[in-house]
Each structure stands twice: as C-alpha cells, then as structure tokens.
Amino acid sequence: MSETLAGAGAGAGAGLGGPVLSVRDLAMRYGEREALRGVSFDAGAGELVAVVGPNGAGKTTLLSILAGIQRPSAGSVSRAPREIGWVPQSPAVYAKLSVAENLELFARLEKVADPARAVERMLEQTGLGERAGEQVGRLSGGNRQRVNVAIGLLADPPVLALDEPSSALDPAQRARLWDFVGSLAAAGTSVVFSTHDVNEVQRYAKRALVLAEGELLFDGSPEALLAAAGEEKGDFEGAFVSFLHGRGHR
C-alpha cells in the first residue's frame, strides 16, 4: 500500500470548530476484491470536498457508505447516515408525483418536524417554487436533479454527499447546480461529492481526495495536486493523469 500524499489544505476539517465529518480506516471488501482500503479523511463545515479517481476507484462505494446504503467491512464514519444528506447519481424521485409532493413525502419519511415548512424552504432554496405543482416526470433533467438535491437537504443535514451530481446535465444546468451547491457550502454545509470531471474539482472543490483501486492516494487542495504532479501551468487534467501514472495507475 502506498502512503497517502497530504497536500496543502489537507485535514482542513480539523481547523476552526473541528471536523464536521470524520472518516477513519474505511475498508470495503466484495469477496476477494477490495473496493476500499483504509480510507481516512475529515471534512470541515462549509468545505467542498471532491472525491475523484478513475472508474472502479471506489468513489461510489465511499459515498454509499457515507449515505448508509452499504455497511463497511471495517472503519468508522463519525456521523450517522440520517445526519448525512444523500443525493444519488440518478435522480431518485417519483415521476408521477409533483415537485412539492415528492418533497413532502420525503420530509415525512425523514420525520422532519415541520414538513410543510421544510418543503417551502427547499422550494425557495432551489428556485423550484413556480414548478411546485408540476409532475417531476415532466421536468427537464436539470430541474429533476435540483429536486433530487433538494430531497437530500430536506432534513437540513450538516453534511451532504453527492454522487456525480452533474454527470447527466448540460453545461448551463451544470453551472446552475454548482452555484446552488456553492451557496449551500457558503451557508455552512459540508459537501462531499464524487466526479469524473477533474475540471469541476479544480473549479469548485476546496479539497480533492484522489482514489484509485480503493486506495486514497491524495488528500489536499487542487493546487497542491497540481504541485504534486509537477504541473505548475494549471493543466489540471494533465496533472491528474500524470499523478496517477506516477503512482502506477493507468
């Protein structure tokens, strides 16, 4: 096992007020295959943490464990699944229900104290107020994803886990989504997201976790990742690829 490279900004969650989320020695085995190997990291309040890596790196497994969908073979997560809002890659919403009905249903299932208020708040926050009565099946992909994110935020969780949230969106929808996620982080929500798009990491993340074959290879700021790859000019995608090559991953 190689050593995790800690770049500048690593362990930022340990800063002011301490980490909101602490993950320690997380491991996941599927029979002989190790999907995660001793992954540890912290996330602080308002921090945007990107989990990036090639296919099969263990990104979705990591987020599934944070969301409580899978139980790890070993290790711990400081927060209970109910304290972590989860936004799956494909919108997990009922197409035949309206935006408001979807939000209300999940608010009730989340046992939110005031479901009506929570729905109102999320409609306002996501800018979907005018579409509240529209069936989700008739919305655009971008708006459907906003409903998907809104459901993850209904219980006002301190941590939000997003699994490749922008993968099915066009550039304009993607920009709107990141504006919204940025505003959440600015309001103090700790956001952990997985992505294939390394440019999103450079543009939006405060920290990057680089996973490959279940192993955490890097934990630090995007700038530190550039430096670690010897790319000072700012070609983040090239830096990321050469970083992986340098550690024997293709």
Place this chain on the structure above:
Amino acid sequence: MRWLLEKDLLILRRSRLTVALLVIYPVAIALLIGLALSRGPTKPRVAIVNETPPGQTIAVGSEHVAVGRYAEELFSQVQSVHASSRAQAIAAIKSGRVLAAVVIPRNIAARVSSGLSQASLEVLYNGNALEQSLVQSQLSSALAQANLGFSEQIQGAAAQAIGLLLKGGNLGVLGAPPDLIGLSQIPSGLKGIIARQPPGPDRRQLERMDAFAQFAAQNLGLAKNVLSTIGQPIQIKSTLISGRRTPLNTFAVVVAVSISLMFVAVLLASGGLALEREENTLQRLVRGLASREGLLAEKALLGAGCSFLLAFAMLAGIGAFVSLDWSRAGLWLASLALGALAFGTLGVAIGVLAREVRAASLLAFLTSLPLAFLALVPAGAVASGLYDAIGVISFVFPFKAALQALDAAVNQSAPGIGVSLAHLAGLVVLFGLLARVGLRRLD
C-alpha cells in the same frame, strides 16, 4: 408505511391506463375462463344423410321398429343438419358448416334384421389433428348414445314379442292365426286333458309336453329380464366422497374471481416494488427512511388490498346473476383476504427480481397464468407422474390454495376452508421470506 401507501395509491390514481388494464384485463380473462368452464361441451354440428327409404322397418320377431327411429336418436345427440346426399354432406364439411357427416346406408334394415352381419354407418370428416380428435371424441359418444337408444327400442319390441308368445292373443301380422294360445296357458290346459287320459304311452307323451311347456314358459319369462340386462349391463351410481356437490356455474364463479384476485395482487405488488427500483428510490428509502420488511409489507398490502376490493366487488356482482349463499359472506371475506395476501407476497417476491415495472409485470404474468391453468388440471387427465409434479407446483404457489379456500367458502367444497387458509398463511410466510432474502441480495 402509511406515507408510502398513500404515495402508491396517488401514483396509481394518476396511472389511469395501468388501472384500467389491471381491472379490465384480469376480469376479462377470468370471465372467459369462467364461461368456458361453466358451459358443458356443446353438441357437435353434424350433417346426417339418411339413405334408407321412408317407412323402412326392422323386423324383430312379430314386431317392427322403424329405421327412422335410429335417425331420430342420432338427431337428439347432435345438432343435426339435414343433407340430401353424400355429396351435399361433403360440401358442408368442406365449407366448415358442419364438423362431420353421418351416412345411414340404404341396407341398414336388412343388415340388422339378418342377425348375421353387423350394420355399419359411415362417418365423414375433415380438418387438422385437433378437429379430427374432436370428431372422434364427440361423434363416438353421440353414436354410442344413439346406438343405446335404438337398441332399447329393439329390446322393447323383442320383449313385446316374447310377451305375446307367453300370454297368447292376436299377433296382428297378416296371415297369422287369430287368438293364439300363449305358452304360459298350455300347462293349465294340458293338466285337464292329462287327467282324463288313461295311463299309457299317450298320457306319458302328454305329461312330457306339459313339463316342456312349463319349463319354456318360466325361461321365456326370464328372457325379458335378460334382454334389459344386455341393453345396459352396468348402471352407474355416483358417490361424492367429501364436500358438497358443486354446480359447475358456481365453481366457474370461484375460478373467475380467484384469477382476478391473483392477477391484480401479483401485478400490483411486483410492479410497486419494481417501480421503487426503476425510479431509483429504493436505495433512498432503505437507508433508514423505511425498513426493508416494512417496504415489502407495504407493497404486499397494496396489491392485496386492491385485489381484495376488486374480487369482492366481482363476487358480489356475479352474485346478482348466480345463486350464492350470502350467509357465508364472512367466509368469502376471510378466504379473499388471505388469498390476496398470499398473492401479494408472491408479487413482492417476483418484484425483487425485476429492475423495471414492465419486466416485473411480464414476469408476474408469465408466472401466474400457467400456475392458474396447472391448478385446474383434473386428476386422471394427465399421466400420474406428471400430475404429481403439477400437484407439487400447485402446492407451493398460492393459486390452488386460494381457489380451494374460496370454493370451500362459496360452495362448501372439500378440503375444508381451515386447511386452505392455513396453507395460504404458510405461503405468505414463505414468499415473505423469499422476498426479504431477495431484497438483501440487492444491497
């Protein structure tokens, strides 16, 4: 569970086409099967070519039976279509107007009267293997019935001839002597003559004649009984071992309702669970918003509840046309409720296997329909080994148990309702466990 159930009902209410199909399709299939079961086999449509001359008779001793009576017997066993010639009959078969044709030949009277060679009919038919098999089975039965009826008439004529021989009188045959003495009257007449005869060879000869006349009269009297025995050597007495004799139409009602109960419950429960996977909401729900057991129970209840209401409405509706014992309505409800629950749990067990509603519906349909047909296969209709295999399959799926429970509730048939309800409860547990294991496999 309450919120999920409300959500599913709301989705169902908005899926009008699905609801319409869920109601109309099983009800239509159920009614078709019910109708097919309640109507006995119809008489085959057969052309009859009677080549015998009008008024031709078959002589039985001094009695005569009109050949036309045979044709009448045959007409009563089939839906007869008169054909004046063989060619016309063949044309009718080819056009599909009749299933087959029977030709009664010109020489039938001579053949029957001769007692030397058997009379024969000609059966003409056409068509594929199925139609040929239908002709064989339906016509052989109709001809056997006609033969039996005709032989009874001949037997009656023979009995009359024997009676005349015994009692005497006028034969009514041209040239026959009037007021013939009967065989049974000879002994009493001879007794007086013998008493007046002196002992000697004449008296002994008369005594021998008397003994023969007595013996002949006694045995000829028995011959009438023998004739009726030959006409129908074995009579059939039916005994139902357990339960009550069930009229075919009320059994058809039970079959129709059970099929609807099955389709609606299985399709809704499997589709409801598959919808959670299709919409990607299953993972969101099982991460703590709803327990896996609760989710399965909710889907099973959704299917069971809707199918229960539909099936009861169907039973009550049909009850307006078919005589049903409403004092047993409590038992109907119990059997429908447990049957619906068993089908609902079968539905969720199917639902965990499918990722999409369409796949779940197809799987549910492909599983349910053969099960219903298998459960209706009567003992003796197939080879014993195959029937045993069918029995095992029918035992581990809820259709037969639900059918038996409802049949017991509606018709008081065997086995009792308690056995069937216990069987259904066992199947609820079995399929509930299978569904739970299947859901764990998805984790």
